[in-house]
Amino acid sequence: MTSTLKHSSASLWQKYQLYFLLVAAIVIRQIPLVSIPLNWLETYFHEISHGIAALLTGGEIINIQLYATGAGLCTTQGGLSFFITFFGYAGATFWGWLLFKLANSHQRTAQIFSGVMIVLLLASIVLWARDLLTMIIIASLAVMFVLSIKMRRLYYLQLLLKFFGLSILLNSLFSPTYLFDGRDLGDGAALASMTMVPELVWVLIWCVLAIAALYSLIKSNQKSYA
Secondary structure, X not given: OHXXXXXXXXXXXXXXXXXXXXXXXXXXXXXXXHHHHHHHHHHHHHHHHHHHHHHHOOOEEEEEEEOOOOOEEEEEEOOOHHHHHHHHHHHHXXXXXXXXXXXXXXXXXXXXXXXXXXXXXXXXXXXXXXXXXXXXXXXXXXXXXXXXXXXXXXXXXXXXXHHHHHHHHHHHHHHHHHHOOOOOOOHHHHHHHHHOOOHHHHHHHHHHHHHHHHHHHHHHHHHHOO
């Protein structure tokens, strides 16, 4: 009877794990100090996505800046301005989706991805960070992944990375709405200036992409435990 109960509890946890982690991510977002590293993580993925878009379209990354408040800036040169600007929020959504997907696929995959992230973060410090604060923030993110990869059980690493992925997706969903600050600044305003398409449309596109990514994870989870 006890064995059956334990098996039932484990199955329940596996089936609804995504929802539990999502609720935890929503709650932690409301806790000022605790949420700061998660905001830095999403901002890093946002800025590195700008940079990667620049590199892929023939440009280069001049520098990446991250601020204690959770804001950031990626300065690029050359490349296709539209794609560079668009892929900040879109790229962060992709990173969040990919992080959850890879972590969910296999414990060893989660470990490998953590190693890749450590290399990328360290490379960012060496190649693109130009100020001490940015170096400290990126180093802190690297330490987060180093500590996670040293967990005794890979299951907990897998769980933590899935939590990170959902947190990044949530930030990708809500962050574009902060562009409505009346200052005509930011990626949405830049795209509106380039295309004559209102900023609201670009914000909605980014939000829809984040919702679609989250929905795909939920559907995939449902299929796995149907």
